[in-house]
Amino acid sequence: MDVNEFDFDLPERLIAQTPLQDRTASRLMVLEKETGHVEHRHFPDLLDEVEAGDILVLNDTRVLPARLMGVKEDTGATIEVLLLKETGEDEWETLVKPAKRIKVGTVVTFGDGRLKAECTGVLEQGGRLFKFQYEGIFYEILDALGQMPLPPYITETLDDQDRYQTVFAKERGSAAAPTAGLHFTEEILDQFREKGVDVAFITLHVGLGTFRPVSVDSVEAHTMHAEYYYVTEQTAATINQAKERGGRVIAVGTTSARTLETIASANEGKMVATSGWTSIFIYPGYTFSIVDGLLTNFHLPKSTLLMLISALSKREHILAAYKQAVDEEYRFFSFGDAMFIKPQQRKESN
8 A cells, every 4th residue: 555645735834833722622523434424513512423321532641841951061062852761760762963962971961960861872863872860850850841842843832831731641651642632621521421421541652653754655564663551450341341332432542542452453352451562553454443433633644643544434535534624724733623533323322
């Protein structure tokens, strides 16, 4: 399958640079998964699209303020360090700019020496391993010194860093936000519960690989980055119970969908409490094991995320819907509008 089959024209002006003041104020495109029929709604209308007995599954990962600006201890040169994942006690895999200045043994200081890091290894594509030294609690220091690692297509400064966190963010570890979840407030989550819709949380720590373009011509030749996930016994039981009573599993975001499918595809369509690393790559031809519907934002051309939603519906339906989104000037990407890929109604509702 050719990667170019997932291309579309996107005017740069449609890339949302700042979040809306009201999280729930975004537009919502509703796409019927089977037919491709499209309706133009607003996010709170999602309440009308789900039914009592369904379940929303959200990703409660918390974005680290992982972008650190420091200086080389020996020369004073400015160095940008982006934390990717912890590989050992106080040791992190990072991306560095400019990477050519950082060799094994190089020391970078942050916040007038409040935090120091020594390079302990050289990785590919600007990657470096750093061992951090500090006094106190690392995450408190990071909160004080770090900045949110906004995606490369967002060029404006974010005034309120909490707007790149979901209101239910809990488990520290992401290099990027699970952006479909940014539309929710506690109030609207309570409205779903009051309607009889279950709300459950899984954790997948989003890596920066989610922003990396597909660099091969063939979809099948692409290798996904690995991301860490875990699911509790309570969450697994709640999802299984919803499925057993005929409820539809609605994944909030592609990260939730990938976690659910990683586990269910290995367990005959059931959820189990587990943790691990997933590099699952979902593209057309994939058969979903547990996800029925998906709430998601609008994605980059030729991206693995666009391929995933094309697998849940059909590529032709998705590209036709995206053309409408461009024509109707929907806001794209992290701070943009939402799409609900709507599954068929439950049989007992017909």
